Amino acid sequence: MELEIFEIISHGGDARGFAYEALKAARQNEMKKADELLVKAQEELDLAHNTQTKLIQAELNGEDLKMSLLMVHAQDQLMTAISEKNLIEQMVEMLKIIHSK
Template identity: 35%
Template sequence: MEDDELSRVAMEVILNAGDGRQCIDQALEHLASFDFDGAEACLNDAEAKLLLAHRAQTDTIQRQAAGEEISYSLLFTHAQDTLMTISAELHMAKKMMPLVRALATK
């Protein structure tokens, strides 16, 4: 894999993960006003964006595992870190849904 292709993949991961983070932020805003349908829709959008980022990352990892030469890239490492962090944010936002629902019924 050429360096410029790896940079393109890294940016794809970063941009999709970043879009996912914006969806998570919107979901939390909906959640704060007890708009559960809006929150759920935004979390679904976030999940779709993170799936795109994850697929791009996984394809690159699988290519290297299959023997393709892929040089180290700080940008790709940053992309993986970004994806991991935002995936954790999505996980926590999903875990908050039932808690806020329970608070809303009290």
């Protein structure tokens, strides 16, 4: 189970990194690059979410998954990455409007 927890943390962190790189690219009016980075961020979130779903299904199937501080941390990292990526997507859209004027 620890491997899956670390996968969630790792993919969530990579997603956040790509999202912030996308924001930086958008500030520099590199919109194609920003869009590509947001796609990469979503791909990382999908990987993390798939791992999370696997753990949830295991628990629903009767496996005893012990809740740990590390698991809580992984969930926190994933939720934060999702929220930040969603917000950055909106910021990139605003920057597209600003740069088009």
